[in-house]
Amino acid sequence: MKTKNFDRIKARLNGVSRRDFMKYCTVMASSMGLSSGVAPQIAEALTQKKRPPVIWLHGQECTGCTETLLRPSHPTLENLILDIISLDYHETLLVGAGHQAEEALQSSMKANAGKFVLVIEGAIPLKDDGIYCMIGGKTFMSMVEEAADKAAAIIAIGSCAAWGGIPSASPNPTGAVGAPQFLKGKTVVTIPGCPPNPYNFLSTVVHFLTFGKLPALDAKGRPKFAYGRLIHENCERRPHFDAGRFALQFGDEGHRQGYCLYKLGCKGPETHANCPDILFNDVGGNTWPVGTGHPCFGCTEEGIGFNKPLHALAEIKNPTPSAALSPIDTGKKGKGMSGGSAALVGGLAGAAVGAGAVMAGKVGKTDDSCCSSSEGE
């Protein structure tokens, strides 16, 4: 990275040194599953003079996705985002209002046709010709359609934009859908979450800037580097799950001991996301829902978050824990079947998937006989 390039953005990075910036680029590379060798390439892309224009539209949503980007406890993230992109239109952050704002949108779309990144935040209501979300006299669906036709890349940020989220929950009175369902035939990158993790958005943008293409996506449009694994695979409470130690009620002994939250309705076993790996708010360990004692409610997974009842038990899809998790020895042994033993039984029977179902059946019992711990055993 040329020094003059770093000097250009240095003032806005609140005293971050060149060395720390390079470390940041290395971390960014590894978070995308890339070799640390591409860090200089990322640094060049982040410090280039020409910033890619971004048009950010808000539909049916709470603005939580924008908030999560702008309010991390560590100030560098928002500075970096606002420095590497040219945010031409964003209804929450725009200084102008009314006709001035409309003009900013139209002139950016005209000047940057085929070059800008379109970010969609919020669901798109289709019922009654889209009248349930109007901006400047236009329906949100017509705005999305117009901008998407001219965009170089489309990112749906948050669960509402990714697949409908809260507005689409039953009975879905406004006919809300996500951007991929509305923009059929177009590639839409989805960054679901309520709110989504800002680093997943940033890494996606950085990937696009650095390599001129989008990262590898799964069948739901989610970047595989962030949503390729189940929460259950990397959860720090997983050793308790495998040992059959469960919290049965909020505040009970198991809950206070940090046992697995599966029986309180944790949807980690059927939800893909990297929450346990990258956490939230840049303040250290345990800053994610399960880390603070609340079951995952599956906000990144279509059909789970806002659809499945909070206390319904998750379907266990993958009994294999991360090799990085070391067992937790509490001196107590639970009565539920362990993930390791379930996988072993499955392997012996030649059906690991079947083992998952067996395990789900065992731990799915909510009676006290399968309690959080069994002292004295």
Ligand code: SF4
């Ligand atoms: Fe963690 Fe939830 Fe899996 Fe338990 S069920 S290990 S709390 S993700």
